[in-house]
Amino acid sequence: MREDNIKKYIDFSLEITQGCQFNCTGCFIDKEGNYWPTSNQFEKLMFLVEDLNNNEFKPMNLQVGPTDIMTCNNMDKILSSTDVKQLAKKFFKTAINCAFLDPYEKSYIDFGKKLNWLLEGGLVKFIIPFEAYHIDNVEYIKKIRNHIKITLDNMPDVTHTKTYFILNYEATSIYDRANNKNLTEELILKTHHSNLLKGFDVGFNLAHSRLNMQKPENAKAFYDSIMTLKKYLTGAKLKYDNKIDVYDLMLHEGTDWDIFYKAGKLYMTPFLQEGVASFDKEFEVKKDWTFKGLYETYLESFLNQVDWAHNNIDCKNCQFVPMCAERGVHSLMKIINTTNCISPLKSLEQKVIWK
Ligand code: SF4
Numbered sequence: 001m002r003e004d005n006i007k008k009y010i011d012f013s014l015e016i017t018q019g020c021q022f023n024c025t026g027c028f029i030d031k032e033g034n035y036w037p038t039s040n041q042f043e044k045l046m047f048l049v050e051d052l053n054n055n056e057f058k059p060m061n062l063q064v065g066p067t068d069i070m071t072c073n074n075m076d077k078i079l080s081s082t083d084v085k086q087l088a089k090k091f092f093k094t095a096i097n098c099a100f101l102d103p104y105e106k107s108y109i110d111f112g113k114k115l116n117w118l119l120e121g122g123l124v125k126f127i128i129p130f131e132a133y134h135i136d137n138v139e140y141i142k143k144i145r146n147h148i149k150i151t152l153d154n155m156p157d158v159t160h161t162k163t164y165f166i167l168n169y170e171a172t173s174i175y176d177r178a179n180n181k182n183l184t185e186e187l188i189l190k191t192h193h194s195n196l197l198k199g200f201d202v203g204f205n206l207a208h209s210r211l212n213m214q215k216p217e218n219a220k221a222f223y224d225s226i227m228t229l230k231k232y233l234t235g236a237k238l239k240y241d242n243k244i245d246v247y248d249l250m251l252h253e254g255t256d257w258d259i260f261y262k263a264g265k266l267y268m269t270p271f272l273q274e275g276v277a278s279f280d281k282e283f284e285v286k287k288d289w290t291f292k293g294l295y296e297t298y299l300e301s302f303l304n305q306v307d308w309a310h311n312n313i314d315c316k317n318c319q320f321v322p323m324c325a326e327r328g329v330h331s332l333m334k335i336i337n338t339t340n341c342i343s344p345l346k347s348l349e350q351k352v353i354w355k
Contacts, residue, residue: 007056007057007058008056008057008058008256008257009057009058009060009256009257010049010052010057010058010059010060010061010091010256010257010259011060011061011063011256011257011258011259012049012059012061012062012063012091012259012260012261013062013063013065013066013258013259013260013261013262013277014037014062014063014064014065014084014087014261015030015034015065015066015260015261015262015263016034016035016036016037016064016074016078016084016261017034017064017065017066017067017068017069017072017074017075017078017097018031018032018034018067018072018073018074019031019032019067019071019072019073019074020067020068020071020072021068021071022068022071022099022101022129024129024131024168025131025132025168027129027168027207028207028208028210028211029065029066029067029207029210030066030210030262031067033263034066034067034262034263035263035264036074036077037083037261037264038264039083041261041264042083042087044289045087045261045289046086046087046090047289047290048289048290048291048294049087049090049091050090051290051291052291052294053090054291055291055295057257057291058092059090059091059092060091060092060093060256061091061092061093061094061095061125062087062088062090062091062093062094062095063094063095063096063097063127064078064084064094064095064096064097065095065097065127066097067097068097068098068099068101068129069096069097069098070098070099070100070101070102070107070111071099071102076114078118079111079114079115079117079118080114080117080118081118084118085117085118085119085120088118088119088122089121089122091122092123093122093123093124093125093161094119094122094123094124094125095124095125095126095127095164096115096124096125096126096127097127097129098111098126098127098128099128099129100126100128100143100144100147100148100151101144101147102147105146105147105150108147108150108151108154109150109154111151111154112150112151112152112153112154112155113154113155115151115155115158116154116155116156116157116158119155119157119158120157120158121157121158122158122159123158123159123160123161124155124158124159124160124161125160125161125162125163125164126148126160126162126163126164127163127164127166128144128163128164128165128166128200129166129168130165130166130167130202131167132167132168135197136196138196141196141197148163162199162200162201163199163200163201164200164201164202164203165197165200165201165202165203166202166203166204166205166275167202167203167204167205168204168205168207203247203275204229204273204275205275205276205277206222206225206226206229206273206275206276208221208222208225209222209226209275209276209277209278210277210278210279212280213278213280213335213336214280214335219335219336219337220336222336223336223338223342226272226273226276226342227340227342229273230273230342230343230344230347233246233273233344234246234344234347234348237249237344237348237351238348241351246344246348246351247273248271248272248273248327248343248344248345249344249345249348249351249352249353250353256271257294257298258270258271258277259285259294260277260279262279265284265285266284266285266289266294267279267283267284267285268283268285268294268297268298268301268328269283269328270283270327270328270329270331270332271327271328272327272328272329272332272342272343273343273344276332278328278332278335280335282301282331282334282335283301283328283331285297301325301328301331302325302326304331305324305325305328305329305330305331306321306322306325306330308330308333308334309321309324309325309330312330312333312339313339314339314340314341315330315341318341318346319349320343320345320346323345324343324345329342329343
C-alpha cells in the first residue's frame with residue numbers, strides 16, 4: 001500500500017524507563033509498567049520504522065522515556081542496548097528524558113560516554129522535566145547548564161540539537177509564588193524571551209492525559225486543565241503575538257504521527273496543545289505493526305471522528321474538522337464526554353499558519 005500524497009513525520013516514543021527518584025509536582029507519569037520489549041517486538045519495531053520510511057513517512061524523533069533516565073532502575077540496560085542503538089539509528093534524532101539533577105559531576109562523564117556509544121553518529125535532544133517555580137532560579141539553571149555541558153563534552157560523536165524544558169501544565173497553573181498567582185501566562189511569555197532561559201525551548205504537558213480517562217474524575221480533571229490551557233494559550237497569543245508559539249496552529253506539524261510503544265502495545269496518540277499523550281484503548285493499534293496496519297488504524301479513526309464532528313454542534317461548520325480528526329481531537333472529546341471545542345485552532349483562526 002502506498003499513498004503518494006502522504007508525507008508525514010514520525011515521532012516515536014519508546015516508554016522503557018522504569019522508576020524515578022523524583023516527585024515533581026503533579027506528575028502522573030507511569031514510573032512502573034514500562035516493560036522492556038521482547039526481542040520479537042524489537043524486530044517488529046525495526047520493521048515498522050523501515051516500512052513507514054518506505055512509504056513516505058520520515059522517522060524524525062525517537063524519544064526514550066518516560067521517566068528521568070539517570071535515576072531510573074534500568075539506565076545501564078538502556079544505554080548499553082544494541083536494540084535501542086539500532087532503533088535510534090533509524091531516526092533523524094533521539095530525545096532523551098533527563099532531569100540533570102544528579103548532584104555528582106562525575107556521573108555526567110559516565111552518562112555522556114554511554115550516550116555517546118548509544119547514539120554514535122546521530123543527533124541528540126534533551127528533554128528536562130522542569131518545575132515552574134525554578135523559572136527565575138539562576139543557580140538551578142546554572143547547575144543544569146553545567147551538567148549538560150559535562151555530558152556533551154563526553155559525547156564527541158553525537159551532535160546536540162536542543163534542550164527542551166517540559167513543564168507540567170497542571171502544576172504551573174496552580175503554583176502560588178508570591179501572590180497566589182497563576183503563572184501560566186507569565187511562563188509562556190518568559191520561556192520565550194528570558195535571558196536566563198536562552199537556548200532552551202519550552203513546552204507544556206498535560207499530565208492528566210496519561211491517566212485512565214474512562215474514570216469520570218480523571219476525565220473532568222483533564223477537561224478542566226485542557227480548557228484552561230487553551231484559554232491561556234489563546235490569550236497569550238492574542239496579547240503577545242509572535243513572541244508566543246502555539247504549536248497547534250502550524251497545520252503541517254499536525255500531520256505528524258505520534259506513536260508510542262508501551263508495555264507490549266502500540267498507540268497512535270493524539271496531538272493537541274503540545275503534550276497530550278493518551279493510552280486509552282481508543283488510541284491503541286490493534287492491527288499489524290506495519291505501515292498498512294497503522295494506516296488503516298489512522299483512517300478508521302479519522303473517518304469515525306469526522307462523522308462524530310459533523311453531528312456535533314460546536315464542530316459542525318468548523319473549517320478545522322479534518323485537522324482535528326487527524327490529530328485525534330474528536331476522539332479525546334468523545335472519551336471525556338464533551339461536545340465543547342477543546343482545541344485552540346478555532347479561537348485563533350486568523351493566526352493559523354496555512355501550509
Ligand atoms: S477546532 Fe474545535 S470546533 Fe473546530 S473541529 Fe476542532 S474541535 Fe471542533
